[in-house]
Amino acid sequence: MDDIFMNSFSDMYAFVGNSGDDTSSSNTNENTLSTKKSLSDALGVESAYGTYNKPPKLMAIEEYSRWAKKFEEWLKAFAYPSWKSLKNGYIDDGGKNGESLTSSDEIESFVAEQKCIALLFQSFREDIISLIEYKNSTDFWQKLKVKCLGSAKIVKNKKKLLRKEFDLFGCLKSESVCKMTERFGHLKLQLARHEIFYSQEELIDKLFDSLSDEMDW
Numbered sequence: 001m002d003d004i005f006m007n008s009f010s011d012m013y014a015f016v017g018n019s020g021d022d023t024s025s026s027n028t029n030e031n032t033l034s035t036k037k038s039l040s041d042a043l044g045v046e047s048a049y050g051t052y053n054k055p056p057k058l059m060a061i062e063e064y065s066r067w068a069k070k071f072e073e074w075l076k077a078f079a080y081p082s083w084k085s086l087k088n089g090y091i092d093d094g095g096k097n098g099e100s101l102t103s104s105d106e107i108e109s110f111v112a113e114q115k116c117i118a119l120l121f122q123s124f125r126e127d128i129i130s131l132i133e134y135k136n137s138t139d140f141w142q143k144l145k146v147k148c149l150g151s152a153k154i155v156k157n158k159k160k161l162l163r164k165e166f167d168l169f170g171c172l173k174s175e176s177v178c179k180m181t182e183r184f185g186h187l188k189l190q191l192a193r194h195e196i197f198y199s200q201e202e203l204i205d206k207l208f209d210s211l212s213d214e215m216d217w
Contacts (some may be wrong), residue, residue, distance in 0.1 A: 002054065010045060054122065055071055055074050055075070055119050055122060055123045056070045056071055056074055057122070057123050057124075058072075058124055058125075058128070059124055061128065061148045062189075062193060063193075064145070064149060064193070065149070065192070065194070065195060066192075066193075067123075067183070068145070071123060072086075074117070075116070079115060079116070079119065081108065081109075081111075081112035081115075082112045082113070082115045082116035082119065083116075083139075085109065085113045085116050085136075085137055086116050086137045086138060086141055087138070088114040088138070089136060089137075089138040089139075090109060090110075090112075090136040090137060091136075092136070097211035098110045098114075113136060113137055116137040117136075117137050120140055120141070120144070124144070128147070129144065132144065132147065139181050149194075152156065155194065158194060159194050159196055162187075162190055162191055162194060163196060165187060166187060166191065166196075166198070166206065169184065169206060169210055170209075171210050171211060171212045177211065177212075180210060180211075181207070184206075184207055186208070188203070
């Protein structure tokens with residue numbers, strides 16, 4: 001007979017087999033998602049703190065002050081000549097982008113300067129630095145600071161306002177202790193961003209002094 005024999009139980013076994021595969025597939029998907037999350041977290045840490053080959057990356061303009069310190073420390077550790085170029089300023093004596101440089105010292109200085117600029121570009125989103133015009137890495141560094149924090153006058157006024165806000169800080173009417181503590185934490189972040197620091201004792205005293213009277217709870 002040429003007719004193909006059909007097993008009536010084959011579909012059932014196939015279904016059972018597929019059910020097992022679905023469970024395995026589900027576990028595989030969960031493991032894949034977990035792995036992706038771990039990789040994402042790892043990449044986030046790598047971006048924030050940098051690696052041997054990559055400098056720390058500025059994730060948000062609000063984090064500029066902390067990032068700037070980490071970036072300088074990274075340069076000192078992994079690209080010291082570039083850090084010196086950043087701090088001292090590179091002067092181009094008509095080198096025409098390095099084409100006419102001859103001495104080894106001039107070439108080393110030029111390479112350190114170009115590397116510093118390249119590392120700065122790696123550390124920022126393109127939308128932050130796209131419109132910045134600069135003469136050298138030092139000029140680039142200063143203009144980045146102004147763009148992220150504002151001019152010296154703006155920063156000075158902002159610091160003054162933040163200190164005043166800290167002095168006058170208190171619990172608002174009908175505000176819960178939880179909300180007040182959250183608002184105080186945000187103020188602490190703003191103070192740190194503008195390099196305004198209070199001792200731990202001062203912070204604790206301010207927080208407790210801000211609590212409303214027991215009769216008002």
